[in-house]
Every structure is written in C-alpha cells, then in structure tokens.
C-alpha cells in the first residue's frame with residue numbers, strides 16, 4: 001500500500017483530510033483489496049460492473065448538470081469533456097468486460113438498480129439541483145479522485161492481479177491527469193465563488209458535509225458489490 005497520498009489540488013486535499021474515516025473506508029475497502037490481490041470473486045466483480053454501468057449513466061447526467069450550472073468556460077469545458085469521456089469511453093470498458101461474461105449492452109442499460117446505487121447517484125443529482133456548481137462538485141469529487149488514488153495504490157499489484165485492466169485504467173498517467181485537471185478546475189471554481197480564503201466561508205462546512213456523504217455512499221457501493229453477488 002502506497003502510504004503517500006497523491007495531491008489533486010488544495011480544495012480536494014482539504015476535503016479528503018476532513019473525512020478521514022470515510023475516506024479510508026472507501027479507498028481501503030475489502031473490495032479494493034480483493035481487486036489488488038486477486039481474491040475478489042469474479043461474480044462480485046461482474047455484479048459491480050453491471051451496477052456501475054447504470055451508475056455511469058446517472059453520473060453522465062450529473063456531469064451534464066455541471067454544464068448547466070457552470071459560470072465559466074473552463075468549468076463548462078471540464079464538465080462537457082467528462083460527459084464525453086464517460087459516455088463514449090469509460091462505459092466501453094464495462095461493455096467489453098461484460099460481453100466476455102455473456103452480458104449484452106442492452107441488458108446492462110436495463111439492469112435493475114441496487115438501492116445503494118440509487119442512493120448514491122440521486123444524492124449527487126439532488127446536490128446539483130438543490131445547490132450550485134460547488135455543491136455538485138463536492139458530491140462528484142470522491143468518485144473521480146478516489147478511483148485515481150485507488151488505482152495508484154494498487155498499481156504495484158497490477159501485474160499479478162486478474163483485475164489488471166481495471167487497475168491500469170485508473171493508475172494510468174492519462175487518468176491521473178484527469179484527476180489533476182479536475183482538481184485545478186475545482187480550485188478555480190472555489191476561488192471564483194468563495195474568494196481566496198474559502199475555509200472562512202459559511203459554505204465550507206456544508207460543502208465538506210456533501211463530500212463526506214458522497215464518500216460514505218462510495219463505501220456502500222463497494223459493499224453492495226461484495227454482498228449482491230452472493
């Protein structure tokens with residue numbers, strides 16, 4: 001385990017520090033350890049991937065809401081390119097892996113959502129509908145950055161793990177750059193709305209709470225992957 005955490009920008013790093021228990025439960029979950037050491041049952045991985053496909057559909061909707069709530073072109077560009085990456089690239093990994101297990105894309109799209117899945121994606125969507133761009137980003141960031149951190153922490157095990165494609169997707173410098181860029185965009189968005197000392201803003205605690213809740217919902221998602229396959 002890599003004990004040095006990657007930095008993805010001042011705002012994200014502060015929010016991660018503000019949710020130590022939830023963050024550790026998310027990034028060091030038994031599901032994650034099983035991906036690294038190869039002990040994760042294949043059925044749990046496939047169950048997770050089918051749910052994750054539906055998750056990505058709703059995450060694409062949430063990032064699309066980010067375009068709507070943007071106040072600068074830089075924000076709009078990040079959100080628009082994330083939607084593109086999700087619907088035209090990231091979901092393809094799920095389709096390919098599931099096809100090898102005999103599950104078609106139509107079946108993926110029509111999969112029944114697990115309660116933990118509904119809870120997470122609708123929480124994020126509501127954060128964006130009820131709040132502003134920062135509320136939405138606080139709910140979206142655990143997903144983006146958490147997978148970057150998990151990918152890096154598992155990279156050393158990739159060669160020997162049957163889940164090496166999954167690990168390499170997120171350990172890849174290209175995905176690390178996605179995290180760094182998202183973090184820089186977030187820092188800009190925070191400065192734009194809350195000024196140079198955002199931690200003094202009355203909104204800071206509320207944003208931290210949204211980030212912490214979304215992180216806890218990631219823990220529930222891993223657990224659903226483990227439990228739902230048995």
Ligand SMILES: Cc1ncc(C[n+]2csc(CCO)c2C)c(N)n1
Nearest residue numbers: 052055059082086090143144147221
């Ligand atoms: C439960 C769950 N959490 C996070 C991710 C990772 N992820 C989701 S969207 C995206 C791209 C940028 O937002 C990434 C990396 C996932 N696949 N499933």
